[in-house]
Amino acid sequence: MNKNMTDFGLIGLAVMGQNLALNIADHGFKTSVFNRTFSKTKKFLDKNSYCENLFGFENLQDFVISIQRPRRIVIMVQAGKATDSVIDSLIPLLDEQDIIIDGGNAKWTDTIRREAELRNHKLCFVGSGVSGGEEGARFGPSLMAGGSTYAWEKIKDVWLAISAKVSATSGKPLEGASEGNPITGGVSCAAYIGENGAGHYVKMVHNGIEYGDMQMICEAYHLMTDLLGMTAKEVGDTFSIWNEGELDSFLMEISADALKQKDPRTGGYLVDYVLDAAGQKGTGKWTSVNALDMGTPAPTVAEAVFARCMSAIKEERGYASKSLTGPDGQDELQSLDRSSFLEAIRGALYCSKICSYAQGFQLMQAAAKEYDWSLNFGEIAEIWRGGCIIRAAFLQKITEAYQKNSSLANLLLDDYFIDCIKRDQSHWRKVIATGALRGVPTPTFSSALAYYDSYRSARLPQNLLQAQRDYFGAHTYERTDEPRGNFFHMDWLHPERPESKV
Numbered sequence: 155m156n157k158n159m160t161d162f163g164l165i166g167l168a169v170m171g172q173n174l175a176l177n178i179a180d181h182g183f184k185t186s187v188f189n190r191t192f193s194k195t196k197k198f199l200d201k202n203s204y205c206e207n208l209f210g211f212e213n214l215q216d217f218v219i220s221i222q223r224p225r226r227i228v229i230m231v232q233a234g235k236a237t238d239s240v241i242d243s244l245i246p247l248l249d250e251q252d253i254i255i256d257g258g259n260a261k262w263t264d265t266i267r268r269e270a271e272l273r274n275h276k277l278c279f280v281g282s283g284v285s286g287g288e289e290g291a292r293f294g295p296s297l298m299a300g301g302s303t304y305a306w307e308k309i310k311d312v313w314l315a316i317s318a319k320v321s322a323t324s325g326k327p328l329e330g331a332s333e334g335n336p337i338t339g340g341v342s343c344a345a346y347i348g349e350n351g352a353g354h355y356v357k358m359v360h361n362g363i364e365y366g367d368m369q370m371i372c373e374a375y376h377l378m379t380d381l382l383g384m385t386a387k388e389v390g391d392t393f394s395i396w397n398e399g400e401l402d403s404f405l406m407e408i409s410a411d412a413l414k415q416k417d418p419r420t421g422g423y424l425v426d427y428v429l430d431a432a433g434q435k436g437t438g439k440w441t442s443v444n445a446l447d448m449g450t451p452a453p454t455v456a457e458a459v460f461a462r463c464m465s466a467i468k469e470e471r472g473y474a475s476k477s478l479t480g481p482d483g484q485d486e487l488q489s490l491d492r493s494s495f496l497e498a499i500r501g502a503l504y505c506s507k508i509c510s511y512a513q514g515f516q517l518m519q520a521a522a523k524e525y526d527w528s529l530n531f532g533e534i535a536e537i538w539r540g541g542c543i544i545r546a547a548f549l550q551k552i553t554e555a556y557q558k559n560s561s562l563a564n565l566l567l568d569d570y571f572i573d574c575i576k577r578d579q580s581h582w583r584k585v586i587a588t589g590a591l592r593g594v595p596t597p598t599f600s601s602a603l604a605y606y607d608s609y610r611s612a613r614l615p616q617n618l619l620q621a622q623r624d625y626f627g628a629h630t631y632e633r634t635d636e637p638r639g640n641f642f643h644m645d646w647l648h649p650e651r652p653e654s655k656v
Contacts, residue, residue, distance in 0.1 A: 171230030262351035283357020285542035294318035296542035300353025318541025362441025403546030501581030532556030
């Protein structure tokens with residue numbers, strides 16, 4: 155290797171790209187950086203002049219030439235057309251076996267397409283999920299790489315180095331990284347997920363689970379404020395306490411912090427002045443649509459998406475609130491004991507969380523069969539323990555569940571989670587029932603319970619549904635007294651209604 159050449163390249167110096175470049179450089183890798191607008195590159199280098207491992211280029215060709223072969227170049231630009239445009243500009247400048255890594259939130263089907271196209275050019279393509287937001291990118295994200303094993307072997311020294319680290323014994327994140335002083339030791343939160351689009355698919359499911367987690371915390375907050383009359387700070391203090399136990403997670407931590415934040419304008423609490431209209435970027439929707447496409451139940455993620463959609467029609471809800479009535483009996487609120495109802499909400503939140511993750515892992519199991527991926531679910535849970543948005547102590551339990559049984563059909567069947575739901579399900583049911591009686595919506599809590607009750611039911615009412623379908627559309631049905639795979643149709647219009655085997 156020419157000592158003047160760099161180890162790695164990065165294109166796209168928005169906030170995530172800048173932080174990832176600094177993270178790579180902090181770990182001793184000489185890093186070439188490029189941005190379509192050179193002024194941004196120069197500003198970035200000037201701001202971080204202390205870092206001797208960063209090298210900026212105005213010209214794309216010079217940027218490519220500066221990197222040692224096989225070149226490793228990560229793209230951190232907007233998903234979709236922008237990513238395709240960067241790839242197209244790189245292809246004529248690269249040599250065989252050079253590696254392009256897409257670190258954006260790409261749709262997994264796009265990654266499958268790009269990997270195949272670049273393979274035709276004798277180039278390697280890695281679709282890597284990057285989770286952790288700005289701070290994660292800077293000091294250690296969770297990294298989910300998909301592509302060829304050759305490509306993974308060539309990039310894994312960087313990916314393992316820059317990822318978040320957790321304790322080998324407890325699974326808890328190792329903290330204390332600072333500018334120029336990265337975390338060393340521990341277990342890396344980076345792994346090879348599988349071929350072509352596997353990495354981006356798992357990142358998508360991660361984001362779908364994230365939607366569920368966030369909405370469930372919001373429902374707990376809603377119940378606490380509307381039914382118990384708690385202030386934002388009181389809810390935040392409660393969340394901080396919960397964060398010391400089995401609900402320990404990044405999202406619980408930041409929710410507590412956000413709730414306790416004072417508003418600089420009014421002196422009140424900021425959340426009380428934040429408009430209740432949520433945005434979304436699409437990964438939760440992708441997860442829900444894909445679950446429908448594959449016929450895999452993921453109702454809690456879908457309800458979390460719909461909750462954001464409902465929040466977005468703010469003005470319409472305001473109008474409806476003046477016309478539509480809720481339940482009577484507001485005087486009954488006094489019957490709720492704060493301490494016991496808070497404990498019930500905690501239990502409902504944990505049970506719902508279990509079911510939401512069960513759905514996510516069930517969806518990944520279905521995708522593994524659909525796309526012929528060999529997904530290691532225990533390892534996926536492991537790399538989510540640190541760096542990523544859904545990092546939580548809870549993930550150690552999921553890791554242990556798959557270590558005990560790598561072919562576990564559903565997390566609900568693991569002994570630990572069986573015991574948790576047995577312990578808390580009365581709380582769960584009480585909270586949902588109370589919310590319904592008092593007119594407080596709990597879409598993810600409710601859908602998670604419906605999922606649980608459906609999954610534990612040996613018989614569901616879809617026998618009637620199949621009869622309905624056969625009645626109006628001759629869609630046939632199977633019988634309980636015949637082997638699976640034998641289909642029958644009743645001639646509903648015939649006076650004697652004869653049945654025939656189809």
